[in-house]
Structures are given as structure tokens and as C-alpha cells.
Amino acid sequence: MTDIDKTAGEQDTPPAGPEAIKAIPVRHYGRYVSAVLAIAILVAIIYAFGQGKINWNAVPDYFFDDRILTGVGKTLLLTVASMAIGIIGGIVLAVMRLSKNPVTSSIAWFYIWFFRGTPVLVQLVVWFNLGLVFEYINLGPVYKDQWSDFMTPLLTALLGLGLNEAAYMAEICRAGLLAVDEGQTEAAHALGMSHGRTLRRIVIPQAMRVIVPPTGNEVINMLKTTSLVSVVQYPELFRYAQDIGQNSGAPVEMYFLAAAWYLIMTSVLSVGQYYVERYYARGSSRSLPPTPWQKVRAHLTTFSSRKVAA
């Protein structure tokens, strides 16, 4: 249909083209039914929430509360720091996993197996409660201290989240490294480049294109996962919202507020991720997908042309 329109539009003498097909389109009655059903359910849900005794005013009242803003800051800090640990750990693990040394490769395999196979909440609680079995931390002559002084809630949270994330990042990095054509390594070796230099100069820069998009997903996931660290007594957005809720007598409203903040942050990150992906797709042969703004403009022009045609 569109093709016919295009060729007709491109020709300098419009009437000479073939006559456009005018047919009565198939009616999809099922679609009307499902649309009506979906809207009905939505209305029911909204109505139910309208009936609930929700003090909506509490949300804007506390939205920019100092504690909430501190919580947002700490959530972001946790996200960035845990991801940093995760990415560095992931790269090291991926290289270990791909190395020819069976010992390092098995250790990396075991690490990934363990940290991916156990829930992050369980890992956090284990880190938190290690103080029950270790009185001191003793690294020989390097460092010695009371366990409770060493393992602060922040460190517990960072270890719990970061080490777990490293296992996931390792798999992402490994996939990225494996995605680089073997001919690239051969060409580099044939030029007399060592293994390390080949990895650094040739393989990793190309692997980045595969690694970056899923890493963006991981950042967004991490932002949400930070809400779990309330169990290890590290106060962040969720914890502060919970506290305020209990003191002000509007717990559900404060959960809504926290959810809204998480939504705002993940939305901002999604937009960022979208453009980072576009950036790394440059130079590849496939054409870039249009940005949302370009899509909107394209829709507007098709609408206007339809009107003209009608």
C-alpha cells in the first residue's frame, strides 16, 4: 500500500501511474472486544483506588522532604558504586573465565555459579550477619580491626550488591569478548602484537559495542535492587520513605512516593541508555533507529499526508 503511494508520489506526472487499490479492509472485531475489556478492567482498578482511603496530599507534601532527597542521593550513590565494583569485577572474571589456565577459569566459573545462583537478598543478609561468626577481621600484618567497625552498613551494601553484580557483568563481558571475530585476533597476532596488547587495543574496543547496551539494563536493575539494602540497615530512599510513613501515619502514600521517585530515576536512565546505545551503534553497517522525536515527526507528516489524500 505504502509502496504504491510512494511510487505515485515520486513520479513527476501523477495521473500516469497505476490506479491505487480501493478495497474495504478486513474488520477485526476481536480487537474491539479486547480493547473494551481492557479499558473496563482499567476503569475498575482506578475506581477501586478512588474508593480507598488514600491521603493523596501526603505525597506532594513529602515529595521534596530533606530525608527523601537524602535517600535519593544515597540510592544513586549505591547504584554508581555497586555498578563500578560490578563492572571492574566482571571484566576481571570474564578474562579469567576465558583464560587458558584451567585453575583461574574454574574459579571464575565457580564464582559466577555461586553468585548468580543465590538470591541477592540472601547474600546481603549473609554479609550483614558475618559479624556473628567473626569477632575480628585479621589480614595478618596488613589490617586488623573489630569486625563491627570494619563492616559498616555501607560496606555491607556495596559488597552484597557489587559482588553479585560482578557475576552478571562477567557473563555480559564474556559474551562481548566472544562476539569479536577471531580474524581480528589473528590479524593482530600476525602483526606481532602480544596477547595483552591484542586484547587491549583490538578486542576490547570492539567488544564494547556488545557490552554497553546490556550494561545499561544492569544499571537500571541495580537502581531498583538498591531498595533491598534496607535489610542491612543502610538508609536509602526506600528506607527513608518507610520511616516517614510509619511516623506520619501514611505508610501506603509514602510507598507510592518512593515508587514515583524510582520511576523518575529509571526513566531518566532509560533515556540516557537509549542515546548511549545509539552512540555505540555508530560505524556499524546497520542504519540507526530513529529517535522518539524523529518518530513523532514522521507520524505527524504521515497524518497530514493522509488528510491531503482524503
Added chain:
Amino acid sequence: MTDKLSKTQDTAARGTVPMVKAQGVHKSFGHVEVLKGIDLEVRPGEVFCLIGPSGSGKSTFLRCINHLEKINAGRLYVDGELVGYRQQGDKLYELRDREVAMKRRDIGMVFQRFNLFPHMTALENVMEAPVQVKGAGRTQTRERAMQLLERVGLADRAGHYPSQLSGGQQQRVAIARALAMDPKLMLFDEPTSALDPELVGDVLDVMRDLAESGMTMVVVTHEMGFAREVGDSLVFMDDGVVVESGHPRDVLTNPQHERTQSFLSKVL
């Protein structure tokens, strides 16, 4: 003319040490024996062509020369030195990665699929090895790289990425990249097989020019015309063995072996 002269002098100066010498080279991948005892010699300054049906082991043999593949039996020498091993007394010691890399500096290789680094421009591709491996100065290397791109007729494409170049142009950049290390031996692994027919000529011209300058070249190819015109020696391989060898004109126009005859009747 001066090139030809220096070529003969060069050959004389090196005496009888062949650039490549293979003695009973065997290579297996798992249970499949790909090379079943290859014996041959490539003299310095010579253009040595390897032809044969696909799967005959000619590419594998080429890759053994710069130790991209390890041989299972026999001896392989480049410029008088063992490839991949060091001999002390009657014991063989495997070379370290670093030592292997060191030896590969002197051997340029051109691949069927070009294998240019896609995240670097043509110029950066040519500069990469001298700067990173030899530690050469950037400005000096850039000048030399531009000369090499000029030589392969692509000086005006220096700033282009591989994806912006045609196959023939990519392959010529790949040749310039290999030459940037000033190799004493160049290996070509079916350099024109992945190219559109009309782009083959440009690459062959560059290779012909290189041969005239006296470079020792081992060329795996299906371009019989090139082998006949430019080649000094030719080997026909089939099923992991050398079936027939000699001067390209003789082998191509008057093949003795029945297997060679049937192969040539299909490709010529």
C-alpha cells in the same frame, strides 16, 4: 631496473639460506590430517604460488609459516630459524608467546577476509603495529603510513573507516598495514577470493608491484593468470601433499600429474 638488480644481489648475499624451508610438515585437526608431509623451499626474493582445490591444506600450510597453527611433526624454518621452537642440542623448546610475537614482526600476512580493525581508520590501521609493537614515533610513522597508502593508491582514503571502503580498497589497506612492519616475507592467503571480480585487478596490481620490488612472497591463490605472470615457483597441493611443483609456466601449461590436469581443466 635497480630493484631487479638489488634483488639478485640480495639473493646472492644471503647465500643458500632459503626464506622458508619445510621438511615433512604434518598438521592434524583432531583426527583429520590436513598436511601429510610437506617438503618445499622458498628462496629469498621469490614469488612462490600455492594452488590447489579447497581443503587441500594450502591455507593451513601458510598459517603454519607464521605459527598461527602449530605443526605436529616435521620441521619448518623461516630464514634459517625454526618456527615456534628453539633447538638446543637435540631438544626442542617451545617459544614463549612474546618470542613468537617477536618473530612474527618480520612476516607480513594478508587474509582472505581482510581483517582490518573496524574501529580504526585506514591510516590508524597502518600505524597501529609500528607504534604499538615497535614503539615507533607517531609523526614519523604517520609519514611512512601515508607513503604506504600512496603506494597502494589510497592516500585519499586515509581517514576512512573500513566499513566505508570497498573490498578491494580494504585489501589494499591490509597490504599496506602488513608492509608497515617492514617484513622480509609476505604471506597472502587467497587475497582476492572475497572480492568482486572487477576489484581483483587493483589488488593484483599492488601485489605485482610488490613482487617487482623484490619482496619474498608466498601466495595462496586461485588467480592462475597472476601465478603465471608473476610467480617464480608454483606448487600444486591436493589432499595434504605436494602433487607437483616447478615453474608456473611449466606446471600450468604442461601439467604432468593426472590430478593436476583435472584440476587445471576445471579452473582455467
